Amino acid sequence: MTEADFINETNNIGDTPKVPYNLEAEKAVLGCMLAGKNYLATLLPLLNEGDFYAARHQIIFKAICRLVNERKAVDALTLADKLEASGQLEEIGTMAYIDELANAPRILENAQQYAKLVHSKAELRQLQQALQEVTALLQKSDSAEEVMDSLVSKLLQIRKLSKDSGLQAIWPIMDETLAYLQEIDKSGSRFRGLKTYYPSLDLAYGGLKPGSLNILAARPAMGKSALAVNIACNVACLAKLxxxxxxxxxxxQEISIRLMSGINFINASDFNKPPFPQEFWSKVSEAAIKFYDAPIYIDDRPGITPFEILSKARQLKLEKGLGLIVVDYLQLMQSDNRSDSRQQDVSDLSRNLKLLAKELEVPVIALSQLSRACEARQNRRPILSDLRESGSIEQDADTVTFIYRDSYYKEKEEGITENSAVSEAEIIIAKNRHGKTTTVKLNWMPDYTLFAENSNLEAPPEAHSQDFDEFTPDKLSPNFLPPVSSETADTSSTAEEIVPDLPF
Known part of the structure; x- marks a missing residue:
């Protein structure tokens, strides 16, 4: 019986389309594994059972792994004994086939190349299977979106698996780490992750790490949506991600109005005062054109699930890349696995968002409501136990950040109205897996739903009417908007760094 006949019989492939494989490479890599411990140590992390196409090669590889796990020697004799003990020796073609592998033509120095060739053929088979499954789905599905989501999901999963290198010894990891630190040293940047372009926040976070889940929580009307939108705008317009x-x-529409209001200092209340004068349209047009090529994508469907978020994010990452995901907000999402317990649902949501961040290797900012417990205390600043409906949010999150504005409670309960259109906001980093916990002070500008960072920010004149000449951005303190462009701005991040062009 020829090798091809054996494969057809063992795998029962019959008349199915020809699939990619290289039997000689499979034989060579198995023969190298039988040549000594050094080759075993090199090859085992590079391969798995499914990489081998021939069923007999899968059986042999699995037996070799069992010998290694049992701390036994690996050679032709011990392998044959292991296969005979498990009743599989006849399945692979008797002892003669093991001797054939041990004496197969190969160059031991090329062992890793043999392994890479075997793995590459396995990836091609995975692609072939994925395309066949999507084609089958295409025949029975009426939803183009369902088919596209399935295809994108399968392709990303194959790509992710292809990047996995298995176990590695510590020294190669150290070597890579030293090279990575040298790159950071040359760049002068302190951050290993995505910048928010709020200098103090970036210093505290060290940048938002790829694969991290970052919870931004506050009581209603504290500005958590505004801060998340501000950060998203910065990432898209400055980092171009x-x-x-x-x-x-x-x-x-509400999000786009907030974006225009913040970027061009248009009083948010003026969007609700038609008919609009010509000055208003001039400011709005000027603001809108700044987002002409901004890579910001918005999905405002209610009750979206983690699976739908993952599908849309996968698709965008595959087509254009992806820098940041913002979810506003956690408690309004629907779990893919609905239960009778809302606490269990929220736990499932936070866990899935963390898994989503890890799979796509991008930071996720998820907004969350807080319970009323903080308002019942004398000190109303939020703490971790105030996270609403689930303690697992704290557990799953890499960072937990709260927003607290004392002026909000003064206005609401004590009837004290701030004379300034700018008030102080405390950004409380209560959990930080990659750094310290601290409190950062930002300026809250409610007229423009805008957070800004500057200790010397001058309060802008009140601009609550249609008198658009009363306030312009050039009346802000020079320290707030520096006279530099995003092209010439220093990309290194320091505590004194001010964001170019954008006010947030």
């Missing part, structure tokens, strides 16, 4: 905003609370 695609951003997705999944907004379960605000409509896409």
């Amino acid at each position: 695609p951003v997705i905003i999944f907004s379960l609370e605000m409509s896409k």
Whole structure:
């Protein structure tokens, strides 16, 4: 019986389309494994059972792994004994075939190349299977979106698995780490992750790490949606990275109005005072054109699930890349696995968002409500136990950040109205897996739904009417908007860094 006949019989492939494989490479790599411990140590992390196409080679590889796990020698004799003990020796073609592998033509120095060739053929088979499954789905599905989501999901999963290198010894890891630190040293940047372009926040976070889940929580009306939108705008307009905003609370029109209001200092209340004068349209047009090529994508469908978020994010990452995901907000999402317990649902949601961040290797900012417990205390500043409906949010999150504005409670309960259109906001980093916990002070500008960082920020004149000449951005302190462009701005991040062009 020829090798091809054996494969057809063992794998029962019959008349199915020809699939990619290289039997000689499989034989060579198994023969190298039988040549000594050094080759075993090199090859085992590079391969798995499914990489081998021939069923007999899968059986042999699995037996070799069992010998290694049992701390036994690996050679032709011990392998044959192991296969005979498990009743599989006849399945692979008797002892003669093991001797054939041990004496197969190969160059031991090329062992890793043999392994890479075997693995590459396995990836091609995975692609072939994925395309066949999608084609089958295409025949029975009426939804183009379902088919596209399935295809994108399968392709990303194959690509992710292809990057996995298995176990590695510590020295190669150290070597890579030293090279990585040298790159950081040359760049002068302190950050290993995505910048928010709030200097103090970036210093505290060290940048938002790829694969991290970052919870931004506050009581209603504290400005958590505004801060998340500000950060998303900074990432898209300054870092030029695609951003997705999944907004379960605000409509896409509301988000776009906030973006225009903040970037061009248009009083948010003026959007609700038609008929609009010509000055208003001039400011709005000027603001809108700044987002002409901004890679910001918004999905405002209610009740979206983690699976739907993952599908849309996968698709965008595959087509254009992806820098940041914003979910506003956690408690409005629907779990893919609905239960009778809302606490269990929220736990499932936070866990899935963390898994989503890890799979796509991008930071996720998820907004969350807080319970009323903080308002019942004398000190109303939020603490971790105030996270609403689930303690697992704290557990799953890499960072937990709260927003607290004392002026909000003064205005609400004591009837004290701030004379200034700018008030102080405390950004409390209560959990930080990659750094310290601290409190950062930002300036809250409610007229423009805008957070800004500057200790010397001058309060802008009140601009609550249609008198658009009363306030312009050039009346802000020079320290707030530096006279530099995003092209010439220093990309290194220091505590004194001010964001170019954008006010947030």
